[in-house]
Amino acid sequence: MQSSNADIVRRKRFDQIVGVFHQDMYRYAAWLCRDKAIAEDVVQESMLRAWKSLEALRDDTAAKPWLLTIVRRENARYFERKRLETVDIDNLTASQAALLAEQPDDDLRDMRAAIYELDDDYREPLVLQVMMGYSTNEIAEQMELKQGAVLTRLHRARAKLREVMQQQAAL
Amino acid sequence: MNCDDYKQAIGADPSFDGGAGHRSECQSCQEYRRDMQALDLTIGRALALDVPELVMPSLDDVDTGDVVTLKSRRPVAMKTWFSVAATVALAVFIGFRFGPGNISGNVSLADEILAHVTHEPAALQVSSQKVSDDHLNKVVPASIADMDHSAGLITFAETCPISGYDVPHLVIQGEHGPITIMLLPNEKISAAISLNDEKSHGVILPVGDGSIAIVGSRGEKLEDVQKKILQSVKWET
Numbered sequence: 383m384q385s386s387n388a389d390i391v392r393r394k395r396f397d398q399i400v401g402v403f404h405q406d407m408y409r410y411a412a413w414l415c416r417d418k419a420i421a422e423d424v425v426q427e428s429m430l431r432a433w434k435s436l437e438a439l440r441d442d443t444a445a446k447p448w449l450l451t452i453v454r455r456e457n458a459r460y461f462e463r464k465r466l467e468t469v470d471i472d473n474l475t476a477s478q479a480a481l482l483a484e485q486p487d488d489d490l491r492d493m494r495a496a497i498y499e500l501d502d503d504y505r506e507p508l509v510l511q512v513m514m515g516y517s518t519n520e521i522a523e524q525m526e527l528k529q530g531a532v533l534t535r536l537h538r539a540r541a542k543l544r545e546v547m548q549q550q551a552a553l
Numbered sequence: 554m555n556c557d558d559y560k561q562a563i564g565a566d567p568s569f570d571g572g573a574g575h576r577s578e579c580q581s582c583q584e585y586r587r588d589m590q591a592l593d594l595t596i597g598r599a600l601a602l603d604v605p606e607l608v609m610p611s612l613d614d615v616d617t618g619d620v621v622t623l624k625s626r627r628p629v630a631m632k633t634w635f636s637v638a639a640t641v642a643l644a645v646f647i648g649f650r651f652g653p654g655n656i657s658g659n660v661s662l663a664d665e666i667l668a669h670v671t672h673e674p675a676a677l678q679v680s681s682q683k684v685s686d687d688h689l690n691k692v693v694p695a696s697i698a699d700m701d702h703s704a705g706l707i708t709f710a711e712t713c714p715i716s717g718y719d720v721p722h723l724v725i726q727g728e729h730g731p732i733t734i735m736l737l738p739n740e741k742i743s744a745a746i747s748l749n750d751e752k753s754h755g756v757i758l759p760v761g762d763g764s765i766a767i768v769g770s771r772g773e774k775l776e777d778v779q780k781k782i783l784q785s786v787k788w789e790t
Contacts, residue, residue: 393612394759394761396612397609397744397745397758397759398745398758398759398760398783400607400609400745401607401744401745401756401758401759402745402756402758402775402776402779402780403776404604404607404745404747404756405604405747405754405756406776408602408604408605409600409601409602409604412602413600413602418605422605422608426608426610429609429610430610430612433610433612443780446776481602489595490595490598490599493595493596493598493599494599494600497596497599497600508596508600509600511566512593512596512597512600513597513600513601515774518565518566532565533561533562533565533566534565536564536565536566537561537564537565538564540564540565540567540589540592540593540596541564543592543596544588544589544592547592547595
């Protein structure tokens with residue numbers, strides 16, 4: 383009975399953590415891999431990993447970076463198994479195109495396409511900062527970079543996006 | 554600090570607050586800062602992808618041994634993809650109409666909550682007028698939750714009918730607009746349900762024998778509110 387109660391408590395804890403952060407997990411995965419179907423796979427695998435190692439999470443207030451680190455590793459594992467191919471934005475698969483097709487607003491559609499085309503090295507810190515609310519220190523830790531490198535990548539990412547949006551506006 | 558340094562810092566983080574002396578004297582840097590902050594708002598909105606409904610993996614087999622690795626998806630041809638999509642759409646339709654009670658009930662609850670938020674004018678108002686503690690305590694009895702303004706400025710608190718029960722409906726002012734919270738001590742759900750429509754997103758979280766629903770504008774970060782509400786509810790303990 384005690385074991386059963388412990389299982390219920392564990393499951394409840396897991397459901398709550400994942401319930402709160404699954405949107406962040408999905409969006410992070412989707413912007414890492416740029417493919418809806420793969421993102422769903424990565425999130426599913428991340429949840430399995432998280433469930434298995436739930437006891438490693440000592441403090442639930444650290445659940446978000448813990449889960450996002452798992453997502454990052456699962457994404458890397460996915461592409462270790464399947465060689466990452468260069469994405470041509472004019473020739474996307476249905477699942478890749480689905481990521482860009484949701485936004486009815488022209489500006490947002492252009493911005494989403496511009497973010498999609500950013501190099502992985504620039505796109506990931508931007509996602510972590512703008513969407514996940516990470517500080518540059520936290521991004522450096524997550525990506526195993528020096529803070530100076532993170533600052534440079536963020537600056538270049540925004541400069542690129544600004545340039546693309548200005549070109550779009552001029553058309 | 555010169556213009557290059559300042560623009561580098563703002564480009565890396567548009568909320569950068571240093572260099573105020575240089576900024577106050579440099580119109581170009583003031584303009585650059587405004588541009589970058591506006592750009593960041595658009596980036597934030599563009600990054601907020603629609604999130605599919607949460608599907609929990611089967612966890613029972615994962616307690617021992619290695620973590621199960623899902624099979625990679627096989628690439629599918631466009632024609633096949635459309636066939637699959639049509640089948641899924643049909644299955645979803647059938648599931649909605651004739652599915653088992655639990656699934657159907659959860660879908661209905663999500664729909665009911667989103668519809669209630671959309672059709673409750675007060676829930677969509679931006680306001681700085683907080684409800685009184687007395688009124689808050691009447692709407693949220695101590696047996697349900699210890700509720701105060703620590704989760705955010707509560708500007709609306711009323712009892713509303715959801716799924717046959719009168720439940721507390723609260724509105725907190727978030728960064729991007731009002732955040733709706735519904736305390737559902739009688740709505741037991743087996744797993745979290747994602748809430749999404751064109752303008753809002755949120756979640757219904759299982760909490761003991763009940764649940765809580767939290768809905769905010771797209772781009773609104775709900776985690777802090779969720780944590781505080783989870784800490785305040787009583788029926789779990």
